[in-house]
Amino acid sequence: MLPSEDQFQLATYKKMPIAAARGVDVWLYTSDGEKYLDLYGGHAVAGTGHCHPHVVSAIREQASTLLFYSNLVYSEARARAAEKLVSIAPSPLAKTFFCNSGTEANENAMRMARMSTRREIIITFSGGFHGRTADAISATFLGKYRELGKPNVPGHLQAEFGNIESVRALADDTIAAIMLEPIQSMAGVRMAQPDFYRSLRELCDERGIVLIYDEVQTGVGRTGDWFFAGSEAGAGVVPDIVTLAKALGSGVPVGACLVSEAIASHIKENDLGTTFGGGMLAMAAVTATLEAIETDGMLANVKRVERYLRSRLKEVEQVKAVHGLGFLLGIEFNDKAARVHQALLDRKIITGTSSDPRVLRLLPPLCLKEEHVELFVNALS
Ligand SMILES: Cc1ncc(COP(=O)(O)O)c(C=O)c1O
Numbered sequence: 500m501l502p503s504e505d506q507f508q509l510a511t512y513k514k515m516p517i518a519a520a521r522g523v524d525v526w527l528y529t530s531d532g533e534k535y536l537d538l539y540g541g542h543a544v545a546g547t548g549h550c551h552p553h554v555v556s557a558i559r560e561q562a563s564t565l566l567f568y569s570n571l572v573y574s575e576a577r578a579r580a581a582e583k584l585v586s587i588a589p590s591p592l593a594k595t596f597f598c599n600s601g602t603e604a605n606e607n608a609m610r611m612a613r614m615s616t617r618r619e620i621i622i623t624f625s626g627g628f629h630g631r632t633a634d635a636i637s638a639t640f641l642g643k644y645r646e647l648g649k650p651n652v653p654g655h656l657q658a659e660f661g662n663i664e665s666v667r668a669l670a671d672d673t674i675a676a677i678m679l680e681p682i683q684s685m686a687g688v689r690m691a692q693p694d695f696y697r698s699l700r701e702l703c704d705e706r707g708i709v710l711i712y713d714e715v716q717t718g719v720g721r722t723g724d725w726f727f728a729g730s731e732a733g734a735g736v737v738p739d740i741v742t743l744a745k746a747l748g749s750g751v752p753v754g755a756c757l758v759s760e761a762i763a764s765h766i767k768e769n770d771l772g773t774t775f776g777g778g779m780l781a782m783a784a785v786t787a788t789l790e791a792i793e794t795d796g797m798l799a800n801v802k803r804v805e806r807y808l809r810s811r812l813k814e815v816e817q818v819k820a821v822h823g824l825g826f827l828l829g830i831e832f833n834d835k836a837a838r839v840h841q842a843l844l845d846r847k848i849i850t851g852t853s854s855d856p857r858v859l860r861l862l863p864p865l866c867l868k869e870e871h872v873e874l875f876v877n878a879l880s
Contacts, residue, residue, distance in 0.1 A: 502530070515844060522549025525864050525871055527849065536874055538863040539849045543684075543716050543827070546746030547791045548864035554749045557787035558780065567778040580782040583789050584755065589729030589737045594763040596756040597777035601715035601744035602630025604754035605678070607771055608740045609634055611758065612676035612709035615765035619653075622669055622677045624660040626686035626854075629678065629713055638678060641686055642854050661691040663698040670706050676740075677703060678711035681727040684862075687855025688822040688829025693734035700736045709762065710738035715754075719746040720792045720865050722825035723801035732824055746865075749791075751784035797865040801825045807869050811876045818879075822858070826865060829858040839879070846878040 502518050520530040525548055527537045537545065547554055561576060568574065581595045596611075598604055609621050623629065623638040630636065636648030640657045656674075659665040660683060670677070677699060683689040703710040717727040718741065724730040729737045739762050744754035754776075758766075775781070792798065805825050812818050812830065822829035832839060836859040840852050851860035863871075 500531075515849070517844075524548040524551075525867050533847060536848045536871055538861045538867070538871075538875060539851045540746075540862045540864050541750070542851070543721065543745045543862040544750055545864050546719055546721065547749045547788055547795075547797070548866045551749060551787075551791045551866075553791045553794070554784060554787040557783045558751065561780050561783035565779050567775070567780060569774060570772070570777050574777075574779055574782070576779040576782040576786070577777045580777075580785040583786050584757065587725045587789065588741070588757050589726065591759040591761065592728070592737065592741060592757040593760045594758045596758065596766075596771055597781070598754040598756070598773050599752050599775050599781075600630070600754045601713075601742065602632045602635040602754075603773065603776075604715065604742035604744055604756050605629045605635045605638065605711075605713055606632055608711045608713075608742050608756050609638065609676060609678065610771065611740060611756070611762055611766055612678075612711060614770060615762050616675045616707060616709060618673055618675040620656055620673045620675060621654060622656050622658050622666060622674055624658055624679050624683070626660050626683045626689060627678075627680050627713070628683070628685040629680070630715075641683075660686075660689065661695050663695055663702070666699065667702060670702055670708060672706070674706065674708050676709040676711050678713060680713045680716065681733055682717050682722070682823055682827055684716040684827060684860065685854050687831075687853045687858035688827060688860060690732075690823065693732070696736040697734040700738075703739075709740065710736075711740045711742065712738040714741050715744045716827060716862070717824075718743040719788070720798050720801060720825075721746065721827050721862070723798055723805060724825075725798065727824075747788060748781050748784035749788045751781050753781040753785055755785075792865060795866060800868075801865050804867055804869060804872060808872045808876075811872055812879075815876065815879055819857075826861065826863050826867065828861040829853060829855070830861065831855075831858050833857070843875075843878055848875055848878055 518530040521528045527535045628641045629638045637651035637655045727733045739759045741757040820831040
């Protein structure tokens with residue numbers, strides 16, 4: 500028996516017919532006592548796995564001390580989270596702004612770009628997804644999402660992902676920012692050549708444009724590095740702003756912008772704000788999440804297990820290609836991925852689909868091990 504959600508909630512989600520009751524590590528337990536291997540991580544949120552003991556204990560401790568106070572007072576919990584986040588960020592990213600979700604992080608990033616350049620237009624890409632609030636959905640040129648935001652906010656142009664000439668053609672002196680998902684997740688886990696990221700950085704430097712990476716999915720260890728920004732796969736390119744959410748709080752809602760000193764110097768009192776951003780409970784979750792990833796060696800784990808998974812998938816005849824990086828992987832089939840998704844669910848393995856009907860998405864916790872890969876590959880075979 501499934502809970503009565505459908506009776507009292509808007510029918511906005513296509514749900515899997517299971518009810519989540521509790522989670523441990525890479526496992527999700529349903530209310531009827533079944534155990535599922537979670538290769539979807541609640542849409543890339545359970546980065547540290549479900550209910551990581553260090554994260555749970557930090558949240559518990561903070562909840563019994565102070566749940567929330569606004570940004571109008573100082574807080575140790577907030578100071579610790581900001582310092583920790585900046586300490587793992589590539590230079591010159593040196594300041595944070597905390598908010599509550601990915602879409603909000605992107606809205607604030609675009610706003611900072613407009614404030615610091617005094618220009619209005621944002622270039623984003625075909626296939627990119629940036630959220631569902633007004634400005635973020637207007638920056639989203641994936642499928643029909645943009646239509647949902649009609650009338651769209653003005654000041655958005657679309658370029659072709661991976662094609663630097665298409666960006667160059669638009670990049671005049673009205674452009675405030677170029678924003679991209681460095682790996683386009685919803686579009687079917689699409690990556691560009693390293694040269695594309697390098698050329699974007701050069702173009703932005705040359706024309707005074709702010710470069711924004713939407714790392715809502717790729718950030719916080721998912722690719723096997725803390726961020727795609729500054730990583731080898733991304734040609735070492737560091738943008739001016741990185742946006743984060745999803746795995747940042749291990750499930751406690753939190754978003755953030757990581758910002759360079761140069762951009763930060765244009766932002767003054769009252770330019771940005773949010774009631775809940777930087778609240779103590781979320782901040783305790785952020786610090787503990789980053790500590791858990793570090794202490795458990797999850798970045799190295801992602802790289803090692805990714806290699807193993809790729810090698811095992813080579814043995815599965817129906818797999819045409821594996822796209823992406825680390826634990827953001829798109830497995831391409833000749834057949835419809837939705838059928839594979841369902842067949843895996845029948846075998847008690849949760850995966851994700853994407854906008855590309857042939858691509859099955861994996862966004863598992865960063866603590867996934869070889870033994871779990873075995874279960875997956877055997878089921879897939
Ligand atoms: C790349 C990317 N950006 C932004 C968002 C929006 O994040 P949120 O749903 O937290 O607003 C998402 C959500 O899936 C995302 O994948």
